[in-house]
Amino acid sequence: MVEALLFVVLGLVALVGAVTVVMARNPVHSALGLLATLLAVAVLYVIQLAHLVAAVQVIVYAGAVLTLFLFVIMLIGVDEEETREEKLPYQRWIVGGLSVVIILFAAGLTLFGDFEWVPAATSTLPSTTNGTVEAVAVPLFTDWVLAFEATALLLTVAAAGAISLAHFRRRET
Amino acid sequence: MVDPGWYMALAAALFFIGAVGLLVRRNALIMFMCIELMLNAVNLTLISAGRALNDINGQVAVFFILVVAAAEVVVGLAIIVSIFRLRASASVDELSDMRG
Numbered sequence: 001m002v003e004a005l006l007f008v009v010l011g012l013v014a015l016v017g018a019v020t021v022v023m024a025r026n027p028v029h030s031a032l033g034l035l036a037t038l039l040a041v042a043v044l045y046v047i048q049l050a051h052l053v054a055a056v057q058v059i060v061y062a063g064a065v066l067t068l069f070l071f072v073i074m075l076i077g078v079d080e081e082e083t084r085e086e087k088l089p090y091q092r093w094i095v096g097g098l099s100v101v102i103i104l105f106a107a108g109l110t111l112f113g114d115f116e117w118v119p120a121a122t123s124t125l126p127s128t129t130n131g132t133v134e135a136v137a138v139p140l141f142t143d144w145v146l147a148f149e150a151t152a153l154l155l156t157v158a159a160a161g162a163i164s165l166a167h168f169r170r171r172e173t
Numbered sequence: 174m175v176d177p178g179w180y181m182a183l184a185a186a187l188f189f190i191g192a193v194g195l196l197v198r199r200n201a202l203i204m205f206m207c208i209e210l211m212l213n214a215v216n217l218t219l220i221s222a223g224r225a226l227n228d229i230n231g232q233v234a235v236f237f238i239l240v241v242a243a244a245e246v247v248v249g250l251a252i253i254v255s256i257f258r259l260r261a262s263a264s265v266d267e268l269s270d271m272r273g
Contacts, residue, residue, distance in 0.1 A: 007179065007180070027202050027203060030206055045217075053220065061242075068246060069250070072202065076202075076253070076254065103189075135229050139230060143230075158243075161251070162247045162248055162251040
């Protein structure tokens with residue numbers, strides 16, 4: 001019961017934040033909408049017993065990534081009114097039609113398809129999915145250690161790339 | 174316990190909003206935020222699937238997505254800033270330098 005209530009409230013917050021991201025004229029408002037969505041999703045993680053992931057979401061996403069976004073918005077300035085008219089003819093109509101077809105296809109599969117998206121939980125005990133640090137770390141450092149090292153390499157490359165981009169100087173003409 | 178299908182419906186709605194924003198908006202920064210929105214929707218799907226299947230690996234996958242998203246934001250924002258230095262605009266419509 002509590003979970004249902006939280007789900008409805010937080011789901012509404014997340015949806016409103018997402019719509020704000022898309023609709024807001026001012027990029028700062030978009031960033032704040034994204035923040036609302038990220039925090040609501042983090043609480044949804046907590047409800048689903050993913051404690052560590054929720055903490056990481058708040059620290060990395062709502063903390064670091066969003067700060068970076070706001071920093072760049074301040075750096076390049078709030079843009080003037082962007083034009084919303086489409087330069088390619090008929091593109092809106094084609095994309096809209098394709099979207100409707102895809103949504104109808106997915107809805108048809110979901111409603112009339114003869115398969116289960118997610119089979120029922122085999123056990124009612126939530127112990128194995130309780131996302132404490134230890135529960136997440138053990139598979140991370142045993143089964144997924146290669147992928148873990150690859151992400152370390154990826155982060156190093158990304159940091160080096162960002163630094164080299166920031167130091168890029170155009171030859172003055 | 175809320176049925177995992179509801180969480181996935183919420184995630185699908187978030188993903189859809191993000192996809193629409195990516196298609197409609199012109200500002201490179203806003204398009205980036207929409208990508209983050211879509212990544213978050215996928216994360217929510219993985220978490221609720223992992224819980225429904227009683228499998229911790231869903232949360233491990235979300236971990237990797239978070240790392241990749243962070244790296245992507247670092248590089249992407251650096252590119253946006255360096256483009257802005259050249260063109261003084263963040264609109265993707267004006268980026269046609271490589272047009273043949």
